[in-house]
Amino acid sequence: xxxxxxxxxxxxxxxxxxxxxxxxxxxxxxxxxxxxxxxxxxxxxxxxxxxxxxxxxxxxxxxxxxxxxxxxxxxxxxxxxxxxxxxxxxxxxxxxxxxxxxxxxxxxxxxxxxxxxxxxxxxxxxxxxxxxxxxxxxxxxxxxxxxxxxxxxxxxxxxxxxxxxxxxxxxxxxxxxxxxxxxxxxxxxxxxxxxxxxxxxxxxxxxxxxxxxxxxxxxxxxxxxxxxxxxxxxxxxxxxxxxxxxxxxxxxxxxxxxxxxxxxxxxxxxxxxxx
Amino acid sequence: xxxxxxxxxxxxxxxxxxxxxxxxxxxxxxxxxxxxxxxxxxxxxxxxxxxxxxxxxxxxxxxxxxxxxxxxxxxxxxxxxxxxxxxxxxxxxxxxxxxxxxxxxxxxxxxxxxxxxxxxxxxxxxxxxxxxxxxxxxxxxxxxxxxxxxxxxxxxxxxxxxxxxxxxxxxxxxxxxxxxxxxxxxxxxxxxxxxxxxxxxxxxxxxxxxxxxxxxxxxxxxxxxxxxxxxxxxxxxxxxxxxxxxxxxxxxxxxxxxxxxxxxxxxxxxxxxxxxxxxxxxxxxxxxxxxxxxxxxxxxxxxxxxxxxx
Ligand SMILES: Cc1cc2nc3c(=O)[nH]c(=O)nc-3n(C[C@H](O)[C@H](O)[C@H](O)COP(=O)(O)OP(=O)(O)OC[C@H]3O[C@@H](n4cnc5c(N)ncnc54)[C@H](O)[C@@H]3O)c2cc1C
Ligand SMILES: Cc1cc2nc3c(=O)[nH]c(=O)nc-3n(C[C@H](O)[C@H](O)[C@H](O)COP(=O)(O)O)c2cc1C
Ligand code: FES
Numbered sequence: 001x002x003x004x005x006x007x008x009x010x011x012x013x014x015x016x017x018x019x020x021x022x023x024x025x026x027x028x029x030x031x032x033x034x035x036x037x038x039x040x041x042x043x044x045x046x047x048x049x050x051x052x053x054x055x056x057x058x059x060x061x062x063x064x065x066x067x068x069x070x071x072x073x074x075x076x077x078x079x080x081x082x083x084x085x086x087x088x089x090x091x092x093x094x095x096x097x098x099x100x101x102x103x104x105x106x107x108x109x110x111x112x113x114x115x116x117x118x119x120x121x122x123x124x125x126x127x128x129x130x131x132x133x134x135x136x137x138x139x140x141x142x143x144x145x146x147x148x149x150x151x152x153x154x155x156x157x158x159x160x161x162x163x164x165x166x167x168x169x170x171x172x173x174x175x176x177x178x179x180x181x182x183x184x185x186x187x188x189x190x191x192x193x194x195x196x197x198x199x200x201x202x203x204x205x206x207x208x209x210x211x212x213x214x215x216x217x218x219x220x221x222x223x224x225x226x227x228x229x230x231x232x233x234x235x236x237x238x239x240x241x242x243x244x245x246x247x248x249x250x251x252x253x254x255x256x257x258x259x260x261x262x263x264x265x266x267x268x269x270x271x272x273x274x275x
Numbered sequence: 276x277x278x279x280x281x282x283x284x285x286x287x288x289x290x291x292x293x294x295x296x297x298x299x300x301x302x303x304x305x306x307x308x309x310x311x312x313x314x315x316x317x318x319x320x321x322x323x324x325x326x327x328x329x330x331x332x333x334x335x336x337x338x339x340x341x342x343x344x345x346x347x348x349x350x351x352x353x354x355x356x357x358x359x360x361x362x363x364x365x366x367x368x369x370x371x372x373x374x375x376x377x378x379x380x381x382x383x384x385x386x387x388x389x390x391x392x393x394x395x396x397x398x399x400x401x402x403x404x405x406x407x408x409x410x411x412x413x414x415x416x417x418x419x420x421x422x423x424x425x426x427x428x429x430x431x432x433x434x435x436x437x438x439x440x441x442x443x444x445x446x447x448x449x450x451x452x453x454x455x456x457x458x459x460x461x462x463x464x465x466x467x468x469x470x471x472x473x474x475x476x477x478x479x480x481x482x483x484x485x486x487x488x489x490x491x492x493x494x495x496x497x498x499x500x501x502x503x504x505x506x507x508x509x510x511x512x513x514x515x516x517x518x519x520x521x522x523x524x525x526x527x528x529x530x531x532x533x534x535x536x537x538x539x540x541x542x543x544x545x546x547x548x549x550x551x552x553x554x555x556x557x558x559x560x561x562x563x564x565x566x567x568x569x570x571x572x573x574x575x576x577x578x579x580x581x582x583x584x585x
Contacts, residue, residue, distance in 0.1 A: 012312050012551060050549055056344045058496050060549055099312070099551070229339055229346070230548040232312070234304035236324075236350050237339040254332060254353065272336070 008102075009040040010232065015098040018072060020090055025148030027122075029066065030090065031074035037100045041068040043129035044105025044200075044223055044263050047075065048231035050097040053086050061087075062228050062258070064126035064200070065101065073100075076125035076151065102231055103262050106198050106221050108133035113194035116185075117161075118178060118209050120144060120201025124151040126223060130198050137161045139185065143178025143205065147171040179208045192216045197266075199223065210266040220266035226257040233259035241270035281565035282572040283558070285319070285539050287517050288440035288465025290402050292319040292374060292540060295573055296530065296558045299521050299544035300325055300378035300404060300444075301350065305364040306371065312551040317558065319540060320374040323364070325406050327381050328389055330356040335488035340477050345496030345523070346545060347475045349489035352380060352406075357393050368399050375399055376442065380406040387429050388436045395437040402439055405429060408446035408471040420446035420471075427458045434463035442519065445469040445510070447499075452506045453513030460514045468519035468542065469510060470503045496545040497523040504536050511537025511578060525553065527560020534561075537578040 015032035023029040037047065048060040061083040063075035079085040090096065108130060115138030117127045124142055131140065139162040144150050146169045156163050165173025166181045174181050186192050197220035199209045206222045213220035229235035239254035240261060252270045255261065283294035297320040303309055305323045315321060333353025340347050355363055360377070368375055377400050381387040387405060394400045407429055408420035419425040430443050443459045445452060447470035459467050472493025477486040485491070503522025511518045520533030521542035530541040543554045550556075561573065570576055 008311055010311055056497075057341055058345065058545065058549055059341050097550070227337055227339060229348075230302075230308070232308050232551070234308040235302065235339070235348075235548060236333065236353055237348065239333075239336060239338070239353075 010100060010102055011036055012097065012099045013037055014095045015073070017090055017092050017094045017096060019074070020092060023076065024151040026078045027076050027125075027151055028078070028088065029074050029076050030087065031067075031072055032096065032098065033071055034073050034098055035071045037098060038068040038073040039070055041065050041073065041101045041129070042105045043108055043133045044126065045101040045103050046231075046262065047073065047098050047100030048102060048228070049075075049087075051083050051086050051090075052094065052096065053089060054083060057082050057086075059229060060099070060231060062102075062231055064122060064223070066125035066128055068129065073098075076122055078122070099231060103258055104260060106130045106133075106223070106263050108135075111135065112138070112196045114138055114189070114196065116182070116195050116197050117141065118143075118182060118197055118199040118201065118205065120178065120205045121149065123200030123205075123223070126200040127198060128152055128155055131156055131159060131161055134198075139164060141166065141178045141182050141185075142173075143167070143201070145169065177208075178205065179212075182209075182212070186212070186216065193218060197221065207271055210269060210271075213266040221263050222266055222269065223262045224257055224264065224269070225262070228258055231258045240264065241272070242268050243270055278566060279571075281562055281570060282574075283562060283565075285517070285573060285577075287402065287442065287519070287540060290320075290374060290440045290465075294319040294558050295534065295538075295540040295561070296554050297322055297376070297519070297540060297542045298547060298554055299542035300406065302544040302547045305360070305367075306373075306375075307364070307367050309547070309551050310367075310371075313555065316371050316373045317555055318373050319558070320376050320401070321368075322376040322378055322404055322542060323360070324354055325352045325378045325380045326354050326357055326360050326390060327352070327379065328357055328386055328393075330354065330359055337486065337488055339492070340486040342475075342477055342494070343498065345494050345498035347477055347487065347492040347494050348472065349487045349492035351489065357390050361393075361397060365397060365399050374401040376402040376404050378404040378406050378444070384425070384428050384432050388432045391433040391439075391441070392436040395439060400439065402442060402465075403433065403437065404442045404444050404468055405433055406444050406471070408444055421449050423455060423458050426455060427462045430459050430462035430464050440465040442466045442468050444471055445506075446471055447473050447502060447506055447522075452509050456510040456514045456518070460516050464516060466517040466519060466539070467510060467514065468521065470499065470506055470522045473499050473502065495522070497525055499523050500529055500532075504532055507533050507538050508536035508580070524557065525550075527557045527564060530557045530561060531564055531576065534573070534576045535578070535580050537580070539577055
């Protein structure tokens with residue numbers, strides 16, 4: 001495993017909640033005062049939160065960092081299960097135990113001719129810091145079931161990103177999957193190979209971006225979502241199949257999404273059959 | 276003048292620990308994973324993830340599922356193999372002072388012996404915990420842990436190959452824990468540890484598919500604590516070597532319970548995931564308890580259960 005774990009910036013902190021409210025549709029923003037972690041965040045990293053009031057559920061939950069500055073860190077979430085539903089009762093001034101920043105995020109310091117972000121669900125929040133960090137702005141494709149699933153449009157437009165929206169029911173933007181809009185855009189470019197993707201969303205979306213990157217000889221950085229235990233590299237619950245770089249016969253090994261990931265380049269990933 | 280701090284030192288065979296609180300195999304990696312968050316040198320001992328001769332890949336995903344008061348895992352004992360472990364992790368461990376216990380396993384009795392013989396040459400390794408009880412290995416270990424003759428042969432064979440402290444880790448799913456404990460003692464074990472995870476299963480009722488890629492796994496966490504207390508109590512009553520208690524420790528309370536039942540030391544497992552420094556709180560909590568009860572040494576606590584009726 002390539003990560004030198006003892007050299008990470010992560011720490012465990014008590015974060016004080018400074019803001020917690022509905023932001024878009026069912027999505028809420030949870031903002032916390034936690035300077036030591038917030039300052040160290042790189043785009044695409046996540047934090048592992050201990051959710052108060054979870055009763056007999058014993059594990060923390062991972063959340064991508066939406067925004068971070070010298071003092072505050074925020075995450076965007078939607079209640080989907082036990083943990084995220086319990087989160088809705090957190091109040092301003094509550095203290096939450098937080099471990100972070102965790103994982104290897106997106107590379108952003110290199111020159112990217114045509115950055116293209118592809119986002120679904122909380123991916124729209126997870127990619128915001130990527131857009132801020134990239135040297136030049138580009139285009140973000142957002143996909144969701146309906147208008148209520150489209151987040152953060154104002155944020156991206158405020159930093160001069162071209163926002164393209166697709167919803168399955170057509171209630172906002174083009175009707176259909178985000179890949180339809182994406183394919184049209186790429187087909188209209190003089191040189192499709194200039195595109196570099198940064199994607200975060202459901203596995204089917206990541207897989208679709210991966211297929212296009214392979215077909216068009218493009219780079220694609222994909223943030224994958226795996227169930228986690230420890231979040232810090234100890235339990236080996238969160239693993240992803242990764243191609244052996246030198247192998248010609250499809251050999252692979254496991255890497256930890258919480259430590260070597262969550263972001264991998266499309267050529268590294270070996271997808272499971274049901275993905 | 277205030278009372279002196281209680282003496283927390285305990286002995287496992289020849290190995291002396293500064294306190295009785297260790298971290299359980301598979302829940303703390305090999306050390307560096309938690310080193311940024313925990314002062315690992317304060318731990319009584321660090322038990323690393325299971326190691327065999329060869330590198331192993333482990334099971335497919337999903338490897339774990341959260342259930343009421345616990346989790347079920349089927350990680351499948353992935354690891355770098357004994358040489359990979361020595362090369363990758365011993366340099367890191369050499370920068371620390373915490374006693375290191377290596378959890379070992381094999382698919383044959385001979386393999387346990389080979390791993391033990393190799394680690395016998397590594398000074399930084401203080402003791403070996405023999406995992407004869409992982410529920411996630413289909414051939415080999417499960418069989419070993421539930422067959423008295425196999426357990427005896429593994430312990431005897433490892434005893435011949437190393438002078439380090441050896442600690443067989445017993446399976447919880449056997450009818451007669453005291454008998455297995457006695458077999459280990461007779462075969463030359465310096466201590467025994469229990470319990471490993473409890474064979475378990477969870478099904479998604481919408482898809483009617485198992486929640487784990489491996490179909491079944493092992494339950495850990497608070498859900499198994501009372502089962503573990505009974506087995507530790509039975510084992511401790513059956514042997515004169517030290518017993519290490521584990522299963523569902525989330526605070527000093529559960530650790531103290533194990534020690535009252537007869538455990539000389541304890542290990543914290545799944546609770547590390549939610550609270551990485553929980554083991555240090557357990558150490559402090561035991562010291563506080565001893566002071567509050569006027570005990571000068573943790574040895575006064577071990578096996579102090581009061582079984583009088585009424
Ligand atoms: C790197 C990363 C970043 C993420 N960022 C965000 C974010 O920014 N915003 C956001 O809303 N969500 C994010 N998620 C997902 C978020 O962690 C999940 O929404 C959350 O885990 C679901 O928790 P829950 O308690 O609400 O649902 P649960 O009721 O716990 O679970 C829903 C389903 O997932 C299963 N499950 C959940 N956690 C586990 C686990 N640890 N092990 C096994 N099974 C499990 C349950 O069995 C159930 O079937 C991220 C996930 C990852 C891995
Ligand atoms: C993710 C995970 C991995 C484990 N890996 C091992 C292992 O490699 N070898 C072993 O003997 N026990 C292993 N165990 C079992 C623990 O060491 C311990 O016996 C068990 O978890 C009970 O303690 P707990 O309830 O405090 O977690 C593992 C447990 C978990 C949760
Ligand atoms: S969540 Fe434990 S190793 Fe990744």
